[in-house]
Amino acid sequence: MNLTSARLVLVEVSWYDIPDIHRLHSLPEVDEYNTIGIPESEDDTRDVIRPWIEDQKNERRSKYLWKILKNCSGEFIGIAGMSMSSDKFISGEIFYKLLPSHWGNGYATETAITLIKAGFESFHLHRIEAGVATENIRSVRVLEKAAMTREGRRRKILPIRGEWRDNYHYAILEDDPRDY
Numbered sequence: 001m002n003l004t005s006a007r008l009v010l011v012e013v014s015w016y017d018i019p020d021i022h023r024l025h026s027l028p029e030v031d032e033y034n035t036i037g038i039p040e041s042e043d044d045t046r047d048v049i050r051p052w053i054e055d056q057k058n059e060r061r062s063k064y065l066w067k068i069l070k071n072c073s074g075e076f077i078g079i080a081g082m083s084m085s086s087d088k089f090i091s092g093e094i095f096y097k098l099l100p101s102h103w104g105n106g107y108a109t110e111t112a113i114t115l116i117k118a119g120f121e122s123f124h125l126h127r128i129e130a131g132v133a134t135e136n137i138r139s140v141r142v143l144e145k146a147a148m149t150r151e152g153r154r155r156k157i158l159p160i161r162g163e164w165r166d167n168y169h170y171a172i173l174e175d176d177p178r179d180y
């Protein structure tokens with residue numbers, strides 16, 4: 001399933017996208033608040049992405065990973081994902097990461113809003129969540145611009161470069177107010 005917004009198109013990733021994703025994951029700025037770590041090789045990136053691509057074969061999908069392209073040029077600018085809970089909870093969790101050369105243009109906010117709209121309108125979710133390292137000010141700002149609510153702080157839950165870091169837990173419910 002592909003998603004569109006005013007400036008972006010989100011296309012489900014394929015094996016052909018591994019080099020672009022590897023380039024993204026190899027940047028220290030992108031890894032700063034992430035738990036995956038910088039991959040040593042393209043094979044490492046392929047292993048990280050494999051479950052997301054393999055899920056595309058399943059009739060009952062549990063995870064989606066999209067590449068984010070500028071719709072005017074088709075240029076790759078990042079990736080975004082949504083993983084689904086079990087049926088009983090009808091919730092999903094979103095994430096996104098962009099090439100630093102494209103930060104500060106509102107693309108992450110546009111992506112988060114696109115994911116949330118798809119979550120409620122296409123996947124009929126009840127609740128959408130996101131986690132963010134407490135120091136990741138840019139991403140905190142993105143989640144708040146997307147009308148998500150900070151529900152709590154999980155202490156020392158993220159293993160990042162050998163240290164435990166805190167995480168803010170954000171969520172939005174299908175009947176929470178949002179202006180998009």
Ligand SMILES: CC(C)(COP(=O)(O)OP(=O)(O)OC[C@H]1O[C@@H](n2cnc3c(N)ncnc32)[C@H](O)[C@@H]1OP(=O)(O)O)[C@@H](O)C(=O)NCCC(=O)NCCS
Nearest residue numbers: 030096097098103104105106107108109132137138139141
């Ligand atoms: C987080 C990330 C996706 C943000 O992308 P982006 O395209 O720059 O985001 P946006 O332009 O939509 O919004 C960024 C907001 O942060 C604000 N911001 C940027 N630097 C800031 C700083 N040092 N202090 C405070 N706010 C800051 C911007 O002003 C903007 O808010 P505004 O529109 O109110 O001015 C990008 O930095 C990234 O890919 N980081 C690495 C991966 C990552 O951390 N992903 C999130 C995991 S939860």
